[in-house]
Amino acid sequence: MEATIKRAPVQYTGKWHPKKFALVLAMAGIIMMFSALTSAYIVRKAAGNWLEFKLPALFLYNTLVLIASSVTAHFAYRAYNREEVSTYRMLTAVTFGLGVLFLVLQVVAWNQLKAIGVPLDGNPSGSFIYVISGTHAAHVLGGVGALFLGLKTAFGPYKHSSGRKLSIQLVNTYWHFVDVLWIYLIIFFILQ
Amino acid sequence: MANTRTYDEDVLTEEHGFEDHFHDHHHGDKYQTSFLTHYIFSQDHKIIARQFLITGMFWGLVGALMSVIFRLQVGFPEESLSWIKPLLGKWITVNEEGFGTLAPEFYYALVTMHGTILVFFVLTAGLSGTFSNLLIPFQVGARDMASPLLNMFSYWFFFLAGVIMFYSLFLSTGPFAGGWTAYPPLSILPQASSGSGAGMTLWTLSLVLFVVSVLLGGINYVTTILNMRTKGMNMWRMPLTIWAFFITAILGILSFPVLAAGFFLLMCDRTLGTSFYISEIFVGGQALENVGGSPILYQHLFWFLGHPEVYIIILPAMGLVSEVLAVHSRKPIFGYKAMVFSMLAIGFLSFIVWAHHMFMSGVNPFLSNFFVVFTLIIAVPSAVKVFNWITTLYKGNIRYTAASLFAIGFVSMFISGGLTGIFLGNSTLDIQLHDTYFVVAHFHIVMGVAAFFGMFAGVYHWFPRMFGRFMNETLGKVHFWGTLVGAYAVFWPMHYLGMAGVPRRYYSFDNFDTFAHFDNMNKFITIAAMVVFALQVLFVINFFYSIFKGKVQKTKNPWGATTLEWTAPIDAPHGNWPGKIPAVHRWPYDYGKDGEDFIPQIAPLAEGEKDHGH
Numbered sequence: 001m002e003a004t005i006k007r008a009p010v011q012y013t014g015k016w017h018p019k020k021f022a023l024v025l026a027m028a029g030i031i032m033m034f035s036a037l038t039s040a041y042i043v044r045k046a047a048g049n050w051l052e053f054k055l056p057a058l059f060l061y062n063t064l065v066l067i068a069s070s071v072t073a074h075f076a077y078r079a080y081n082r083e084e085v086s087t088y089r090m091l092t093a094v095t096f097g098l099g100v101l102f103l104v105l106q107v108v109a110w111n112q113l114k115a116i117g118v119p120l121d122g123n124p125s126g127s128f129i130y131v132i133s134g135t136h137a138a139h140v141l142g143g144v145g146a147l148f149l150g151l152k153t154a155f156g157p158y159k160h161s162s163g164r165k166l167s168i169q170l171v172n173t174y175w176h177f178v179d180v181l182w183i184y185l186i187i188f189f190i191l192q
Numbered sequence: 193m194a195n196t197r198t199y200d201e202d203v204l205t206e207e208h209g210f211e212d213h214f215h216d217h218h219h220g221d222k223y224q225t226s227f228l229t230h231y232i233f234s235q236d237h238k239i240i241a242r243q244f245l246i247t248g249m250f251w252g253l254v255g256a257l258m259s260v261i262f263r264l265q266v267g268f269p270e271e272s273l274s275w276i277k278p279l280l281g282k283w284i285t286v287n288e289e290g291f292g293t294l295a296p297e298f299y300y301a302l303v304t305m306h307g308t309i310l311v312f313f314v315l316t317a318g319l320s321g322t323f324s325n326l327l328i329p330f331q332v333g334a335r336d337m338a339s340p341l342l343n344m345f346s347y348w349f350f351f352l353a354g355v356i357m358f359y360s361l362f363l364s365t366g367p368f369a370g371g372w373t374a375y376p377p378l379s380i381l382p383q384a385s386s387g388s389g390a391g392m393t394l395w396t397l398s399l400v401l402f403v404v405s406v407l408l409g410g411i412n413y414v415t416t417i418l419n420m421r422t423k424g425m426n427m428w429r430m431p432l433t434i435w436a437f438f439i440t441a442i443l444g445i446l447s448f449p450v451l452a453a454g455f456f457l458l459m460c461d462r463t464l465g466t467s468f469y470i471s472e473i474f475v476g477g478q479a480l481e482n483v484g485g486s487p488i489l490y491q492h493l494f495w496f497l498g499h500p501e502v503y504i505i506i507l508p509a510m511g512l513v514s515e516v517l518a519v520h521s522r523k524p525i526f527g528y529k530a531m532v533f534s535m536l537a538i539g540f541l542s543f544i545v546w547a548h549h550m551f552m553s554g555v556n557p558f559l560s561n562f563f564v565v566f567t568l569i570i571a572v573p574s575a576v577k578v579f580n581w582i583t584t585l586y587k588g589n590i591r592y593t594a595a596s597l598f599a600i601g602f603v604s605m606f607i608s609g610g611l612t613g614i615f616l617g618n619s620t621l622d623i624q625l626h627d628t629y630f631v632v633a634h635f636h637i638v639m640g641v642a643a644f645f646g647m648f649a650g651v652y653h654w655f656p657r658m659f660g661r662f663m664n665e666t667l668g669k670v671h672f673w674g675t676l677v678g679a680y681a682v683f684w685p686m687h688y689l690g691m692a693g694v695p696r697r698y699y700s701f702d703n704f705d706t707f708a709h710f711d712n713m714n715k716f717i718t719i720a721a722m723v724v725f726a727l728q729v730l731f732v733i734n735f736f737y738s739i740f741k742g743k744v745q746k747t748k749n750p751w752g753a754t755t756l757e758w759t760a761p762i763d764a765p766h767g768n769w770p771g772k773i774p775a776v777h778r779w780p781y782d783y784g785k786d787g788e789d790f791i792p793q794i795a796p797l798a799e800g801e802k803d804h805g806h
Binding site: 016017018019021022025026028029030032033034035036037039040043044047049050120121123124127128131135 | 338339342407410411412414415416418419420445446447448449450452453454456457460464465466467468483484485486489492493496
């Protein structure tokens with residue numbers, strides 16, 4: 001009998017909220033996708049016939065926009081928890097705005113890349129930049145969509161509930177994730 | 193202490209179950225308000241499982257029928273095929289003497305679609321989709337999946353993928369015909385073959401939707417297993433089915449995004465003029481502008497999914513077989529933990545062997561050595577599993593039902609097909625054997641027939657759980673013996689063809705005098721294939737007949753199994769258990785313990801009794 005008691009019974013619901021856990025799994029899938037793309041980049045580069053060029057600096061500066069939005073997202077969540085309604089609303093709006101700004105600046109950066117003679121359909125070294133940063137932008141766009149829903153909620157009647165808290169946590173987790181993903185990608189582009 | 197306990201599931205669940213206040217909030221049945229939301233857009237895992245199964249069976253018939261048609265071409269090239277003209281239309285050309293010939297490009301389309309349909313739609317969605325949905329919530333003791341809504345989407349994305357693929361079969365230019373692996377340049381240049389245009393566009397679209405379906409499903413399965421287990425159900429008390437679905441889902445989550453990335457680059461090459469996979473090429477009387485692409489890159493990305501994919505197919509079958517063998521031999525599964533660890537090892541190794549599909553693609557031979565070694569190491573956990581299945585059967589009180597026969601047949605097929613894997617895993621032998629019928633024989637036995645046997649074992653065994661009736665046992669046994677003998681008759685001779693160097697996928701061997709003496713062998717294979725196909729039709733008839741007219745299930749636990757799905761009412765509502773959720777007190781393989789036939793997982797431990805499951 002003792003043998004069975006020494007291990008505490010597993011709770012019906014685990015430590016993690018199922019939705020959070022599902023998000024982690026989805027992020028694992030996304031990580032695999034970008035690993036595949038960057039691995040393809042390395043393999044293709046090693047094969048030769050590879051155009052070397054300088055990446056427009058805007059890609060690098062744009063990283064700061066995304067990092068800033070992660071910071072504001074975090075403080076918006078903190079303000080929500082402290083029931084500082086106006087700060088929460090303001091920071092949520094700023095986060096959303098920075099997210100949109102990042103996407104706009106990425107489009108500008110792609111145009112700069114094209115202007116320096118690295119088009120999408122040229123040497124694969126350029127095509128990879130477009131496709132990888134474009135795939136990333138698509139994931140950011142998904143995050144911006146989620147932020148928009150959060151914005152709508154924020155500017156509606158304020159309510160402090162575990163459900164809303166969870167929603168903000170989920171959106172923020174994903175948002176920090178696409179942020180870190182971009183930092184990885186920009187370092188990868190610079191080092192490669 | 194023999195026979196001192198009673199196993200009235202209702203009493204046990206009521207006395208020891210877990211109260212989750214299911215009835216305090218009355219949304220439990222809100223999804224069953226109308227026909228449409230109950231049977232069509234259902235969020236109930238039991239309905240979704242049946243949807244996956246029946247859709248999979250439809251695709252199974254379509255895919256198998258295709259193989260019969262192209263086998264007719266290979267086995268009887270001198271016979272007229274004009275009688276299939278009503279079905280295939282312009283793909284059969286009939287000359288003045290009334291002799292009908294299958295168009296070569298459609299032969300390749302049939303081979304391509306047969307592979308795509310069977311690998312993805314039948315053996316991934318139809319097998320893993322069906323049984324993960326049916327068994328995960330039941331066997332871990334959950335009301336439903338973590339997200340029933342995403343689970344419903346998982347099915348409908350699969351359905352949509354199927355609709356698009358089905359539509360592509362009727363294109364005037366034909367469906368994609370460049371092989372199920374969709375290697376460039378056939379998959380990129382519309383001018384490369386008639387199926388490379390619209391056919392390939394729809395193929396890619398369909399498979400991208402399919403990837404979404406697999407990911408939504410897989411995320412749900414893993415989350416449900418890790419977060420929704422009932423009280424007492426620790427990981428070491430999970431049936432091997434659940435372990436198998438768990439590892440399968442993880443493989444899917446990690447490998448399908450890589451395929452998506454590969455497809456994404458492919459689409460860019462097709463539509464945006466990039467050159468990831470195609471290099472300087474002269475096609476259709478014209479030199480294209482593409483520079484610097486590498487078709488090998490696609491192969492790497494494809495097989496990084498492609499190899500885990502074969503385990504995504506076979507692991508669920510292994511789980512189903514483990515469970516069915518234990519129940520029907522009335523013995524605990526031999527080496528439960530070894531079974532789990534070997535599945536984990538197979539899952540891990542499946543990610544570092546992909547280039548063994550590319551030995552002859554110009555991969556560096558030194559690199560090949562690495563992949564040879566890891567490929568051969570997979571034989572170790574596979575052998576552990578085979579050993580454990582056989583020792584589970586050893587001295588068991590085996591009940592030879594259709595389900596257990598198919599489970600035993602699975603072990604036979606897995607051994608036969610697995611051994612030839614050791615041949616093919618050697619890069620030197622691959623010089624002779626690659627792209628021959630030896631490869632066809634190997635993978636059809638080990639992941640085609642074997643996975644089907646696992647699926648059949650599952651269908652016969654869990655049919656009462658799905659429909660409250662039994663399938664006809666006699667027809668089931670005819671189905672088993674015919675398929676066992678027939679499948680070996682189809683694929684065993686192919687080893688000889690392959691060793692002699694007969695290449696796969698060829699439309700005709702008329703110009704190869706070397707292979708002329710194989711004509712009769714090819715006829716034999718084709719006849720056997722038609723017999724096997726007829727037996728699968730018999731299975732489908734038995735299936736649908738039994739849904740309406742089969743023997744009615746009278747007791748909750750007809751097989752005397754220990755797992756939780758048999759504690760729920762025969763006609764289980766959405767939410768599975770009407771009252772409390774059963775709590776678990778022991779591992780799932782207490783058969784023949786202390787002189788008792790079986791002890792269900794919900795039975796509390798007697799005083800001084802020790803549980804295996806921790």
